[in-house]
Ligand SMILES: [Fe+2]
C-alpha cells in the first residue's frame with residue numbers, strides 16, 4: 001500500500017466513525033464516548049503522520065505547494081480545536097450533535113481538498129517516493145497505536 005492509499009484508508013475510517021456518531025442517539029452515551037475517543041485517536045495519528053511524512057516532502061516542490069501545506073496545517077489545527085470543543089460537551093446534551101456537525105464540515109472540507117488536490121499532486125510530483133513512504137506510515141501508525149494502548 002503506498003502513502004496515498006494508506007491515508008485514504010484512514011480517511012474512510014474517520015468518515016465511518018463520524019457517520020456512526022451522527023447516527024447515534026443521546027441515550028447511547030457509552031457508544032458516543034467510545035466513538036469519540038476512537039475518532040480523536042485516529043485523527044491525531046493521521047494528522048501527525050501527514051505532518052511528519054507527507055507535508056514536508058510536498059512543501060519542497062514549490063511556493064504553491066508551500067502555501068497548500070500551510071493551509072492544510074491550519075485546517076488540522078482547526079479540526080483539533082473543534083474536536084476539543086466537542087469534548088467539552090456532554091454527549092447527552094442537545095448541543096452535542098450540532099457541534100459534531102460543525103466539526104464534520106471542517107473535516108470534510110479538509111479531506112476532500114486532500115483527495116481532490118493534494119494527493120493527486122503528490123502522485124504527480126513525488127510518485128516514486130510514495131511506496132516507501134507508505135511503509136514508514138504503516139510503521140509510525142503501529143508505534144503510535146501501541147503508545148495509546150499503553151496509556
Ligand atoms: Fe490532512
Ligand SMILES: [Fe+2]
Pocket residue numbers: 007011046050111114
Ligand atoms: Fe488526511
